[in-house]
Structure formats: C-alpha cells, structure tokens
Amino acid sequence: MTDATPRRIRLDALAFGGDYNPDQWPEEVWHEDVRLMREAGVNLVSLPVFSWPQLETSPGVYDWEWLDRVIEVLWAGGIRIDLATATATPPAWLVRAHPEMLPWDADGRRLEFGSRQAYCPSSPVWREHVGRMARAMAERYGQHPAVALWHISNEYGDHVARCWCPESAAHFRRWLEARYGDLDGLNEAWGVNVWGQRYTAWTQIEPPRRATGPVNPTQLLDFERFGSDALLELFRIEVDVLREVTPELPVTTNFMSLFRELDYWRFAEHEDLVTDDAYPDPADPHAHVPAALNYGLMRSLKGGQPWLLLEQAASAVSWRDVNVPKAPGRMRVDSLQAIAHGSDGAMFFQWRQARYGQEKFHSAMLGHRGESSRSFQETAALGRELQRLAAVRGTRVRSRVALVVDWDSWWATSATESLPSQRLSWLQQTRDWHAALHALGHPVDTVRATGPFEGYDLVVVPNLYVTDAAQAAALEAYAVGGGTVVVGPFSGVVDTTEKVHPGGAPGPLRALLDIEVDEPWPVADGSVERIALDGARYDAPVWTEWIEAGHEASVVAGFAGGVLDGRPAITRRSHGAGTAWYLGAVLEIDGLVAVMRRALAHAGLPARDRTDPHLEAVTRADDRTDYTFVLNHGPRELTLDVPEGATDLLADGVVAARLVLPPLGVAVLASPRASKPPFITLSDTTE
Incomplete structure (x- = not known):
C-alpha cells in the first residue's frame, strides 16, 4: 500500500469513547471502567498517550505487563484501541541524560522539563528515541486484534511548535540550503540588500530570534515553513516505522482544528485517517460557527473522506481563564455537529476524570462522581443515540462551496510587523467569510489555492497574500470553466519569497480579476469607512483599497464617503463561462452576508432569505x-x-x-x- 491508498480504521460502527489513562488508577478500577464503558456504548479508547516513562522505565528496560493486562481487559469487553506510540513527551531519564534535546524559546532561554512536549523537534537524540519507541510498540502490539488504529504522538505543535536552539539553527540552515541551493540563491530570495543583511557563509544564518528591530519578512516566513516541516519530518519517522512493521494498520495524529503552526495539507498526505481535537468555548454562543469551518477543513484534508473527532470535552476544560461547563444538551449537539460535518464518531478527552495533575478539573465522560455524574448520564445517552445513526458511517458531506486555506499567506501576514496594518487578520477574515456563508445556509469545504475545484459552484478566497503562477492559473481555469470565484483584499501581493509582484497587487491574479490595486488604504483605529451595495451601506472598519477597474471589470459597489468616495470597492469580471469577483475591503458580517448572497445567486445556489446564526x-x-x-x-x-x-x-x-x-x-x-x-x-x- 501507499500513502495514496489509505488504510481504514478497524471499526464497524461510529466511534465512541475517549482517552483512557489506566496507569493513573489501581487495577481493580480497570474492570469497573470496562463495565461502565459497555453500559455507555463505548467501542474505542485511546491509550497510552503519555505513558512512555511507565513503559520504558530506564534506557532499554521495558515494563509491558501492565499494558498487556489493560489491553486484554478492554478486548475482553469488546473495546478496540486507538493505540498511541507513547511518544507525546519524553521520559525524565531521557531529558536528564540529554539536556541538549530540550527546546529554546526566541529569547534564547532553554525550556525546562515539567510539562509536556519537552523536546526540540530537530534533536537527533529525540528523533532516534522516537523511532525506537515506535518500533518497540509496533513489534509488541501491532498484531493484536484489539488495535484499530495507530495514534502517533499527540497534538504536534501544541506546546512547542518552533525551537530556536543550536540544533534547530543547524537544521534550519540545512533546510535553507536544500531550498535555495547556494548562498546566492538565498540572498536573492531574502532580498538581503535591504538593511545590509547579505550572508557570505551558511554559519552566519540563525533562526529569527528577537532582534533590534523588524526582522526580514522572508526569513520569518521561511522559519515558519521550516518549523512546520521539522515537525512533519518527526511525524514521518514514526509513520515509516509503523508502515514497515504493521503495513495493514492505519495511522493518524490528532490535529487541532484550524491551527496556524502546522500546514495540515502536507501532514494529511502522510496519514490514513484525519483526526481532530475540538474544544469550542461553551461561553461563546456562536462557537459552533468557527467549529463548522474547522470541520470543513478536516473532511477536506483527504478529499472529502470521513474523519474522526478524537477529542472534545464532555463539559468544562481546564485551560481557559474561566472554564465554563457545557449546559445540558450542549455536549450532544456539539458531538452531532461534528458527525454532521463528516466525522465517523464522537470521542472525548477523557474517559475517567483525573484526581491529580494539570487536568484534574478537565471534564470527562465519567466525572468525579462516577456513574452518578451528569457527564456520564449525558455521554451514555449519546452513546445509545449514535447507534441510531449507524447508516451515516462512511458517507460524505455534500457541499457546493469551497474556501481556500493557504498556510503561506497565513504565516506571512502574521509573522511580520512590516505590513500596512497589523489589524488585518488572515484567520479572522477567513472565519468571517465562512460565517457569512454559514448564515446563508451553506456548509463549506476547504481547498488549496491550486484546487481541485471540481464539483464546486462557488470558490471563495478570503486572503491569498502570497500568490504564485500555479495558484492564479488554477483559479482562472476554474472561472473559465464556469465557476464563480470571489477574492478578498490584500491578495496577489507578493510571491513565495515575499517580493511584491511586478506592478503590485493583484500580481498573477490580474488576468483573472482585471483590476489594479493602486494602494492599500488601511483604516485608522476608531474610524470606519463604508461601501454602498444594493441601496444599503456597510461598514469597513479595518481595511480598504484604492482600486482601478479594467475594461472587462464592472463595478458592483463603491465606497461611500471618505477619501475613496465613489471609487470601486467590489468588482466583477465575466471570465469565460464563469465570473471572478474582487472585494477590496474588510467588511463586517452584515456586509459580507450581502456580498455572499450576491455571489451565491450568481453561482446559481440558494441562500436563506432569513438568517439565524444558531x-x-x-x-x-x-x-x-x-x-x-x-x-x-x-x-x-x-x-x-x-x-x-x-x-x-x-x-x-x-x-x-x-x-x-x-x-x-x-x-x-x-x-x-x-x-x-x-x-x-x-x-x-x-x-
């Protein structure tokens, strides 16, 4: 098998269960746990995510017996296992033997052992031990019939997404040399003639630590790319070992929804099943809207295949400033929302609520009160309800709208202070565009800027600051073929090396849109610009642009008031059999709803006349x-x-x-x- 032919999870029902930490409890509790799991309808648990120190008590000395017994108790109860490789965090003996593997922050301070993910992703010591531990787990348990899925590490990048230590610096230099070939290539890409930053030896290059002023934006973007790639290399070490020893078993690692630090498009290429950890805030009455975007990403990462919600909270979490519990019924609707969006199950962190440690106040399926707890009563009811939904397992979400998610543009617009405005947020813009489509009644898939776009009537691009020729060609071909595309502000600005495209924005998107952006016009704090559309005025409190419309572009809406009064704000170009729109402002949600309503109608898609965000x-x-x-x-x-x-x-x-x-x-x-x-x-x- 290859990465292109994903292996399927060994489970014949919607997954229901959670993280299980039996090493935190005496053995007599395990049997009680299995009894209650069966009562609740649990069929899958994740373990032993953080148990490396209990499994390898000292270098090369293993204690498998307790995990052997746990697995047999679960399997006797008919419960399958999402088996973790236990490499989520290193044991203390490894850290003390090799303190050089600890990560550094951007100020050059070494981070201590005492939490989790206490490792530098580039450390050769860490990588060697991770591969060895994965192999030991695979050889010990890979043939056990209880194992449904391999769970590699845990939430990559959650605590250490970037490292600035000497080992990371050396790895960064190797990464740059592979990318650019030689120093002339790097100097050209980084535009080093600005502020006298030319390099004459690879050893002169360091990660972008805190400096005297603004740091080279291309160096910052490359460090983001490198940091994601370094963790991807670490992930692939375990993937390769597991596929060698257990080629028939699927592998996953749990993502963290729409997460800035890692390019999940690239990670998903190397796993069989996409899994996600999702924790919408119960204190936010609209938290389900960005959750829907997160789930749209999860099902899209492998072309619409079902994914799995691997973690959520039964009630309160333990890591917000104020940890509000979920009201009765909220856990149920949150779980069913994930299943609606393509998850083949609903899993939790965790099964039994801990009595000690950092997560003792994090809710669980089985709360501190045991089976009398509200969380157990509600999760058991959900388990029974999921059995009614067996028919949806393996089905796919039907969506006619796609939204472009591009990590380069996200990184480039958030890593540097050298931008026209720090108020323009890629993430907020993306969420707002999705929220408008959500209000109008459309579930939204996500796509790369190069597609594929087949099957979609509307493709929206909230921001594509970093744009190359391949992306522009794909979007243009989509429009020529009859699609409707809507492009947002500050797109087509720079190439992949952060150089402004010749002639400025929209760069390679010029042929698609037939506009020129003469100048970005960010809005001063406390001020608001407006656009006029269909007899109404809508606020643009963050960003506007001075746009020149070409001969093939018609003006859909203009600015109303201010310096840009009467100038184009929204343009539309008929392009082949399709249409390309450009929105040259950041609008508040009511304005975005109005724009998306127009775009949906043009694409031949329905929209709700009356909206309710709930x-x-x-x-x-x-x-x-x-x-x-x-x-x-x-x-x-x-x-x-x-x-x-x-x-x-x-x-x-x-x-x-x-x-x-x-x-x-x-x-x-x-x-x-x-x-x-x-x-x-x-x-x-x-x-």
Missing part, C-alpha cells in the same frame, strides 16, 4: 440516501421548512414539511438522494 443544516450522503442533520445551537425554538416525508433517525418517525426544533435540538432526516442536497430554511412562523 441554525445549521448539513447533508451527508451515499449513492442512495441523503442524511440531513438539522441543528439548533441556540436558546430558543426554531420552526423550519424541510422536505416532507423524510424519516428522522433520532425520533423514529416521518416528519412533516414544517419541523419544530427545541433549543439545542437535532434532527437527522433520511430521504432518497436528490440531485441537489436538501436546503433548509426558517419558516415564516419563526419569530
């Missing part, structure tokens, strides 16, 4: 059946117009054309697959 509808489907999840994330009842005659899998009944969903209510409507996915709208009777 309403969400997502359809998963196989060849014969649509499974439409309708979710009410809000505190009040919603009345919805839905396709008549569908069967609600959660209620054992046929629904009428008007569906009433209580607060935090969910329906899963099964109906024969239609040419277009069902479109759910608010009924006129909803207040």
Whole structure:
C-alpha cells in the first residue's frame, strides 16, 4: 500500500469513547471502567498517550505487563484501541541524560522539563528515541486484534511548535540550503540588500530570534515553513516505522482544528485517517460557527473522506481563564455537529476524570462522581443515540462551496510587523467569510489555492497574500470553466519569497480579476469607512483599497464617503463561462452576508432569505440516501421548512414539511438522494 491508498480504521460502527489513562488508577478500577464503558456504548479508547516513562522505565528496560493486562481487559469487553506510540513527551531519564534535546524559546532561554512536549523537534537524540519507541510498540502490539488504529504522538505543535536552539539553527540552515541551493540563491530570495543583511557563509544564518528591530519578512516566513516541516519530518519517522512493521494498520495524529503552526495539507498526505481535537468555548454562543469551518477543513484534508473527532470535552476544560461547563444538551449537539460535518464518531478527552495533575478539573465522560455524574448520564445517552445513526458511517458531506486555506499567506501576514496594518487578520477574515456563508445556509469545504475545484459552484478566497503562477492559473481555469470565484483584499501581493509582484497587487491574479490595486488604504483605529451595495451601506472598519477597474471589470459597489468616495470597492469580471469577483475591503458580517448572497445567486445556489446564526443544516450522503442533520445551537425554538416525508433517525418517525426544533435540538432526516442536497430554511412562523 501507499500513502495514496489509505488504510481504514478497524471499526464497524461510529466511534465512541475517549482517552483512557489506566496507569493513573489501581487495577481493580480497570474492570469497573470496562463495565461502565459497555453500559455507555463505548467501542474505542485511546491509550497510552503519555505513558512512555511507565513503559520504558530506564534506557532499554521495558515494563509491558501492565499494558498487556489493560489491553486484554478492554478486548475482553469488546473495546478496540486507538493505540498511541507513547511518544507525546519524553521520559525524565531521557531529558536528564540529554539536556541538549530540550527546546529554546526566541529569547534564547532553554525550556525546562515539567510539562509536556519537552523536546526540540530537530534533536537527533529525540528523533532516534522516537523511532525506537515506535518500533518497540509496533513489534509488541501491532498484531493484536484489539488495535484499530495507530495514534502517533499527540497534538504536534501544541506546546512547542518552533525551537530556536543550536540544533534547530543547524537544521534550519540545512533546510535553507536544500531550498535555495547556494548562498546566492538565498540572498536573492531574502532580498538581503535591504538593511545590509547579505550572508557570505551558511554559519552566519540563525533562526529569527528577537532582534533590534523588524526582522526580514522572508526569513520569518521561511522559519515558519521550516518549523512546520521539522515537525512533519518527526511525524514521518514514526509513520515509516509503523508502515514497515504493521503495513495493514492505519495511522493518524490528532490535529487541532484550524491551527496556524502546522500546514495540515502536507501532514494529511502522510496519514490514513484525519483526526481532530475540538474544544469550542461553551461561553461563546456562536462557537459552533468557527467549529463548522474547522470541520470543513478536516473532511477536506483527504478529499472529502470521513474523519474522526478524537477529542472534545464532555463539559468544562481546564485551560481557559474561566472554564465554563457545557449546559445540558450542549455536549450532544456539539458531538452531532461534528458527525454532521463528516466525522465517523464522537470521542472525548477523557474517559475517567483525573484526581491529580494539570487536568484534574478537565471534564470527562465519567466525572468525579462516577456513574452518578451528569457527564456520564449525558455521554451514555449519546452513546445509545449514535447507534441510531449507524447508516451515516462512511458517507460524505455534500457541499457546493469551497474556501481556500493557504498556510503561506497565513504565516506571512502574521509573522511580520512590516505590513500596512497589523489589524488585518488572515484567520479572522477567513472565519468571517465562512460565517457569512454559514448564515446563508451553506456548509463549506476547504481547498488549496491550486484546487481541485471540481464539483464546486462557488470558490471563495478570503486572503491569498502570497500568490504564485500555479495558484492564479488554477483559479482562472476554474472561472473559465464556469465557476464563480470571489477574492478578498490584500491578495496577489507578493510571491513565495515575499517580493511584491511586478506592478503590485493583484500580481498573477490580474488576468483573472482585471483590476489594479493602486494602494492599500488601511483604516485608522476608531474610524470606519463604508461601501454602498444594493441601496444599503456597510461598514469597513479595518481595511480598504484604492482600486482601478479594467475594461472587462464592472463595478458592483463603491465606497461611500471618505477619501475613496465613489471609487470601486467590489468588482466583477465575466471570465469565460464563469465570473471572478474582487472585494477590496474588510467588511463586517452584515456586509459580507450581502456580498455572499450576491455571489451565491450568481453561482446559481440558494441562500436563506432569513438568517439565524444558531441554525445549521448539513447533508451527508451515499449513492442512495441523503442524511440531513438539522441543528439548533441556540436558546430558543426554531420552526423550519424541510422536505416532507423524510424519516428522522433520532425520533423514529416521518416528519412533516414544517419541523419544530427545541433549543439545542437535532434532527437527522433520511430521504432518497436528490440531485441537489436538501436546503433548509426558517419558516415564516419563526419569530
């Protein structure tokens, strides 16, 4: 098998369970755990994520017996295992024997042992031991029938995403030499004639530590790329070992949703199953909206294949300033939202709530009160409910809209202070564009800027600051072929070496958009610019641009007031059989909803006339059946117009054309697959 033919998880139902840490409990508790797991419907647990010191007690001395017994107890209870390689953090004996493997921060301070991820990703000592431990685990347990999946490390980059130690510096130099070939190539790429930064020997180059002033932006961007690649190399060491020893078993590592530090497009290429850890904040009434974007990314990383929510909280977490518990029903709707968006299960951190350590106040499926705890009662009810949804396992989400996610542009616009404004946020812009589409009723996939775009009627590009010819060509070909593309501000500005494109923005996107950006016009703090669209005015509090529209571009909206009064703000160009739009401002959500409504109509897609941010509808489907999840994330009842005659899998009944969903209510409507996915709208009777 190759990376292109993913191995499937060894599980014949939706996954339900959580992280299990039996080494924190006496052995008699294990049997009680399995009894309660069976009662709750648990069929998968993750272990032993942080147990390296208990498994290898000193160099080369292993104690497997306790884990052998745990695995047998679980397997006897019919529970499969997402088996971790236990390499999430090093044991103390390894750190003390090799203190040089500890990471450094940007100020040159070595970070001490005492938390987790106490390692430099580039350390050859760490890499050697990681590969050895993975091999030991694979040889010991790789043939056990309980093992459903390999779980490599844990949340790469969560605590140490970048390291500035001497070993990382040497690795960075090797990475740069491989990228640029020689110093002339590096000096040209980095534009070193600015501020006298020319290098005449590789040893003169260091990671971008704290300096006397702004650091070269290309050096900063390359260090972000390098940091992601260094962790990817570390991941691949274990992938290669596991595929050598257990070629039939799938591998994963748990992602952390839309996470800046790691280019998940590249990580996902080397794993069989995408898994995610998601912790939307219960104190935020709209946390489900960015969660939907995160899940859109997860299902898109491997071309729409089902993924798995590997961690979430049953109630409160332990790491926010204020850790608000989940209200009754919130855990259920959060779990079913992930399944709606393509997850083939709902897993938690963790099974049994810890009594000590840093996470003793983090909620669990089985709370401190045991089976009397609210969290156990609610998770057990969810486990029973998931059995009703067995038919959705393996199905795929139907989406006609895609959003471009590009890590180079994210890194480049957030790593440097040498930009026209520090108020322009790639992440916030991306979330806001998604939120507008979410409000209008569309689940959104994500794509690279080079596609593939097949199957989508609308592609939106909130920001593509770093743009190359291949990306521009792919977007242009999509438009020529009949697609609708919407490009956001500050796109097409620089190439992959942070050089402004000849003629300025939009650089290689010029042929697609037929505009010129004469000058970015960021908005001063405390000020607001406005655009006029369809008889209404919308605020642009962060960013505007001086745009010149070409002969082939029509002006859809202009600025209203201020220096840019009357100048183009939104343009549209008919391009082949399709259309390319450009939005030269950062708009607040009501303005984005208006723009996306226009774009959806132009693409031939429906949009809700009335919007409610708490309403969400997502359809998963196989060849014969649509499974439409309708979710009410809000505190009040919603009345919805839905396709008549569908069967609600959660209620054992046929629904009428008007569906009433209580607060935090969910329906899963099964109906024969239609040419277009069902479109759910608010009924006129909803207040």
